[in-house]
Amino acid sequence: MIILASASPRRRELLTQIGCEFIFEPSETEEVKTGSPKKLVCENALLKAGQIAATHKDMWVIGADTVVAIGEEVYGKPADEADAISMLRKLSGRSHQVYTGIALVYNDKYWQDFSVTEVEMAVLTEKEIERYAASGESLDKAGSYAIQGKSAVFIKKIDGSYSNVVGLPLHKLYALCKKAGCNLIEEN
Numbered sequence: 028m029i030i031l032a033s034a035s036p037r038r039r040e041l042l043t044q045i046g047c048e049f050i051f052e053p054s055e056t057e058e059v060k061t062g063s064p065k066k067l068v069c070e071n072a073l074l075k076a077g078q079i080a081a082t083h084k085d086m087w088v089i090g091a092d093t094v095v096a097i098g099e100e101v102y103g104k105p106a107d108e109a110d111a112i113s114m115l116r117k118l119s120g121r122s123h124q125v126y127t128g129i130a131l132v133y134n135d136k137y138w139q140d141f142s143v144t145e146v147e148m149a150v151l152t153e154k155e156i157e158r159y160a161a162s163g164e165s166l167d168k169a170g171s172y173a174i175q176g177k178s179a180v181f182i183k184k185i186d187g188s189y190s191n192v193v194g195l196p197l198h199k200l201y202a203l204c205k206k207a208g209c210n211l212i213e214e215n
């Protein structure tokens with residue numbers, strides 16, 4: 028039995044897309060907010076999966092954490108609309124990185140990996156930024172945008188995994204599960 032330790036509807040959709048049978052249970056961990064983007068997402072993914080695994084013996088638990096970064100500067104989910112506007116101004120017209128850490132926990136064993144995707148955003152006008160932030164789509168998304176949503180029109184190019192940007196790098200997760208001996212999907 029696989030448990031997705033997440034409240035994110037995007038992560039649920041991605042796992043459903045590949046035919047994975049799972050249940051989900053959001054974790055309530057206090058997330059680490061300091062450190063390099065890579066270290067931070069790896070630590071948080073493990074915290075999330077570890078918390079749920081602690082009360083679910085003999086179950087495979089998947090945790091993930093996504094942040095946007097410009098170099099070592101990390102952007103998580105915005106606090107409010109004004110914060111979303113300020114993040115979008117910083118991302119406008121430049122390339123940034125999206126990091127997702129993944130962790131797989133089974134009893135006291137764990138496996139970890141991460142993925143990074145380079146994303147190039149178009150130059151946005153103040154009007155575009157304000158209208159998009161007012162749509163509310165920003166609020167539960169790292170970096171204040173959703174590549175799978177309305178802001179897809181702002182994304183010029185990506186280099187790396189698309190599913191990683193949405194919140195769960197499916198190929199890396201599949202490979203990690205194979206290494207650990209967890210059947211993510213039923214294979215014929």
Ligand SMILES: Cc1cn([C@H]2C[C@H](O)[C@@H](COP(=O)(O)OP(=O)(O)OP(=O)(O)O)O2)c(=O)[nH]c1=O
Nearest residue numbers: 033034035092093168169172173174192193194
């Ligand atoms: C950059 C980007 C992020 N996101 C989302 C994915 C994640 O849900 C969210 C980052 O926040 P996270 O803290 O990684 O995850 P979460 O709080 O939504 O869910 P949980 O901790 O319970 O697993 O941003 C998109 O949906 N599209 C995007 O283009």
